[in-house]
Amino acid sequence: MRRAVDFPSLMLTAGFSSAFMFYLSKVENYKKLKNVLKYIESDDKKSLEDMCDEVKKDEGVGYTGYISILIKALKKIGKPIPNLDSLSDDKLYTELLNITDNVDFRDERLLLPYLYELKKVLEALPL
Secondary structure (H helix, E strand, C coil): CHHHHHHHHHHHHHCHHHHHHHHHHCCCCHHHHHHHHHHHHCCCCCHHHHHHHHHCCCCCHHHHHHHHHHHHHHHHCCCCCCCCCCCCHHHHHHHHHHHHHHCCHHHHHHHHHHHHHHHHHHHHCCC
């Protein structure tokens, strides 16, 4: 939850690229990132159990989940995101870094409503 609460203000202060790269640096397992992305993009609710088991395993997974949500939000505002599922971890990291090249100030403003709503929802959860 902290990840979602902190990102909007970090983005406004440092810019999307810096905030995204900071969160990306905290991802510990890129296989988990691929799995969470696959779940978010999928209509297959069977994978929900797999994803829940995956994210329970370690603390750093909050960053993984939030990066996945950011990628989904970037797609929603029309940013081109490559198919990340088939990439090796090294290439995945490079492609994720390249995403920041295409996000400008206008895109940050388009992302903010999504990010603030997510923040409000997560703050309301009893965790």
